[in-house]
Amino acid sequence: MVFGGYTRLLRSTKDSKLMSNHKCPKCGTDMQEGFTLEHRLPVGWFAGKPEKSFLGDIKAAGREHRHIESYRCIGCGYLESYATDIIS
Ligand SMILES: [Zn+2]
Numbered sequence: 001m002v003f004g005g006y007t008r009l010l011r012s013t014k015d016s017k018l019m020s021n022h023k024c025p026k027c028g029t030d031m032q033e034g035f036t037l038e039h040r041l042p043v044g045w046f047a048g049k050p051e052k053s054f055l056g057d058i059k060a061a062g063r064e065h066r067h068i069e070s071y072r073c074i075g076c077g078y079l080e081s082y083a084t085d086i087i088s
Contacts (some may be wrong), residue, residue: 005042010018012013013019021060022071022078022080024073024075024076024078025078025080026071026073026074026076027030027055027075027076027078029072029073029074029075029076030073030075031072031073031074031078031080032071032072032073032074033071034067034070034072035068035069035070036068036070036081042067042068043060043063043068043083044064044066044067045065045066045067045068045083046060046064046065047063047065048063049066062067064086065086066083066084066085066086066087067083067084067087068081068083068084069082069084070082
């Protein structure tokens, strides 16, 4: 009975999004969670191909927009990014 409860606890911990168990695909070392900044704003991911407005900037209104989670390998510095939660 005690072991059944322990197994459930382990499974829920393993499935948790909060736990970072990313391993580097290049060298197998643990990866560290972080994010990238551009002009002091976190970089996001937008669905579709970029289109320029008549002012010359990139149109992003109405696009699926997601946070980017970035992981850095502690061993070799390799970066791996995931487009995760929808922002708008
Ligand atoms: Zn690595």
